Amino acid sequence: MTQPSRPQLTLQDIADRLGARLVGDGSRRLSGLATLKRAGPDQIAFVANRSYLKDLAATRAGAVLLHPEHAASCPVDRLELDNPYLGYAQVSRLFDPILAQPSGGIHASAVVAEDVAIGERVEIGPNAVIEAGVELGDEVVIGAGCFIGAGTRIGAQSLLHANVTVSHGVSIGRRAILHSGCVIGGDGFGFAHDGRGWHKIAQLGGVVLGDDVEVGSCSSIDRGALDDTVIGNDVKIDSQVQIAHNVHIGDHTALAGCVGIAGSTRIGRNCLLGGGVGISGHLTICDGVQVTGMSLVTNSIHEAGIYSSGTGAMHNAQWRKNAVRFKQLDDIARRLTRLEKRGEQG
């Protein structure tokens, strides 16, 4: 990637791309996006929820993106949209310096095997290594220092940031975004014990990522033992996430940072797993399940809804007293039942 420089757009350009109603000067030139508080006259701001309305009257933004119901309070030019948070997402990408300037070309220092199939306008960064039989779709960007193992296929318009590792025999869909340090296709954790020690089970499956998958920094998705590990379309995976072998994740599911999913578990579609959630192996989690941060899931979930475990932080002195009682909890429950019975008999 070349040096970032943010593009200039007119307010009319932005309105057209968003399908928004423009009220104001369509020729106004904008070079960036900022919060209501920080935006200057060459920037566009937005009101994504009511908690920011208080900043609207005093904004110095060149224009504001908002819901029509807040139009009357807007002191500057505006774009009206029914889903202004979605509009914010769309505008943010118009001003992304990375997306704006694909430089194209294969760097002289990249090591690319002879039989790699390379699409149109592909960019391969310095010191990247692409093994034999790899297929790269149109407009794929492979960052500096990336490694793509033999026979792996990467769909059109996918972006691999610097120092990503994709092992052999992996299939990645279109428009993937893989962040630095993530590893796709390392071996799953499989060993047989002979009574004395471990014998490795070769991990002969691959990893299949659907379209529009994003994987955060330093996350890992292990390859399957025999069949593949499968990540659906539009699955969003944050940083420091671990997905073990033969896990399946349904379309549109999002996993926050530090989530860990053990082997062969199947997560449904449209699930949301909070940061640090752990899910045991060989479970089935149905569609539409949300799990709050740092919860442990040890049983399958067959009903959509919100699930939690654990307890929140408290003063250490208070916690010590309560935590020690946790070890007596069964005893407490039994003693309570005994007292109740005595009361009934008395």
Added chain:
Amino acid sequence: MTQPSRPQLTLQDIADRLGARLVGDGSRRLSGLATLKRAGPDQIAFVANRSYLKDLAATRAGAVLLHPEHAASCPVDRLELDNPYLGYAQVSRLFDPILAQPSGGIHASAVVAEDVAIGERVEIGPNAVIEAGVELGDEVVIGAGCFIGAGTRIGAQSLLHANVTVSHGVSIGRRAILHSGCVIGGDGFGFAHDGRGWHKIAQLGGVVLGDDVEVGSCSSIDRGALDDTVIGNDVKIDSQVQIAHNVHIGDHTALAGCVGIAGSTRIGRNCLLGGGVGISGHLTICDGVQVTGMSLVTNSIHEAGIYSSGTGAMHNAQWRKNAVRFKQLDDIARRLTRLEKRGEQG
């Protein structure tokens, strides 16, 4: 590594390597391994436990690996073994395309210091960097983009996948497998406070890995402060694991994904730590301890057995009511005792 292509073996070859009893056509050619359900006539399948027996009658596999007690139900050629799961592990490695085809040689783009000691049939991938004084045993494979710091020794037949980092002064035994993104020998986390801020304690120890150690993707093992961090023989470490400075881990112990072990703790032999387990610093965990997923261990364990902490996930509404009561637990226990005493007095 070159392009994967799976080897072809006869059923007799496989029987010989496993020491299995062959019943059927020893000249049958097999090119892979699959589940009973998915295997075709050129693949071998296996029955590792009873839950898969239901798929045996209908299998289309060319041959099946199983325990003699299930032989009668097998509709195709078979290999009989007392530990078919172990047999599966052995067969899986026969068909591993990575293990099958070491290409050998030092890539022209690798940067290898002059005095590196390189054994027989060593492979060093593109853009790998090997610093001065490194020793690489026979048949070591260093993947693309790996970094091996000064004075580090790596034992024979070890395999480092692409983009592994091994810092200076590390000692790795024979047959290690290090997955992409893992880091061996980063600094331990040590600082002295002077009342205002932190002063770094240089981490002058190293890391010693025994023979047959595997380390998963994106895991980190920090170097010792003065003495070494020590990982025993046949220790298996999954992805996203953190091992702090001066930890010792005994032979044959296995750590699942996302485990974190704080500084100077000693883990025994033949332990199993479930995913996300956290172990505090300066503890001793004896041999044969199993800790279930996401448990927190804050005290030493002196007796083999299974240990757990935490609570499983439940509906969020139910959880909220219970979690708030956790903060009252000591109070609940005291009130219960008071009631009991009143009952005795009454």
Added chain:
Amino acid sequence: MTQPSRPQLTLQDIADRLGARLVGDGSRRLSGLATLKRAGPDQIAFVANRSYLKDLAATRAGAVLLHPEHAASCPVDRLELDNPYLGYAQVSRLFDPILAQPSGGIHASAVVAEDVAIGERVEIGPNAVIEAGVELGDEVVIGAGCFIGAGTRIGAQSLLHANVTVSHGVSIGRRAILHSGCVIGGDGFGFAHDGRGWHKIAQLGGVVLGDDVEVGSCSSIDRGALDDTVIGNDVKIDSQVQIAHNVHIGDHTALAGCVGIAGSTRIGRNCLLGGGVGISGHLTICDGVQVTGMSLVTNSIHEAGIYSSGTGAMHNAQWRKNAVRFKQLDDIARRLTRLEKRGEQG
């Protein structure tokens, strides 16, 4: 970095650098640092706390660093200091082979853009990639295989170990130490939902690290959505830590391994977060807060002190009985209240 070789210093040199009182032979040559038990005649040892006093009488160290109150028990030459643990930190750095030998120079295989601003005595390792507009202060060391994105600035005397990734538009202060596999400036996790699926919110902010920041192996600090993610001066971050977009961390705060902090949370100055702690998004944690290992913080903390959550590990059989009662805890509390009322009425 070149091959490590530890420097030789006289006891007088060390006394001068520490401002310590020397009792003994100032011309004694020392080549390393070790524990009281292991140190030989050419090494210096230390007594950082009373628990090591038992080893003092029998030490074979060439000299010992200790508090004046323990001077009488010291059988060898000594350096007296009021804060011997701080003295240990200082001496450890005198003997650090990495810090002792910066080799200097830009390796021929590094790919450095034309307009990079490079200070005095900068070292850039093999296969590092430095994009356009980067600024590297004096005596910066960029390890092998590092990637530095366009427009990023790195302050004087910062050390990036091998295979570190710093994305575009990041600002790093002086004397930073970044360990292998860490990623600074990957995208924050931001998406808008349109009722069917996810739309990416481009992460247009950067990351700002103050002076004297250390980041451990495989840790990730995500770039801000609009404004920056901000890490204060002298913040110490261990391995496998995840810091989400727009987090602010105050000066001198330390985060142990596997900590995860969700988006937009603000952590105060002089905080200590234990290993595996998780902090929810959009919270404020005040100065001087300590959180013990693996605690979950879901509410802001406005008072300095020690905070905890969770429960410690116990025998699995005991735990099963108690954990199932946790789901009845609200019911238990209600039943107890009922009994108490009955008792009062009776």
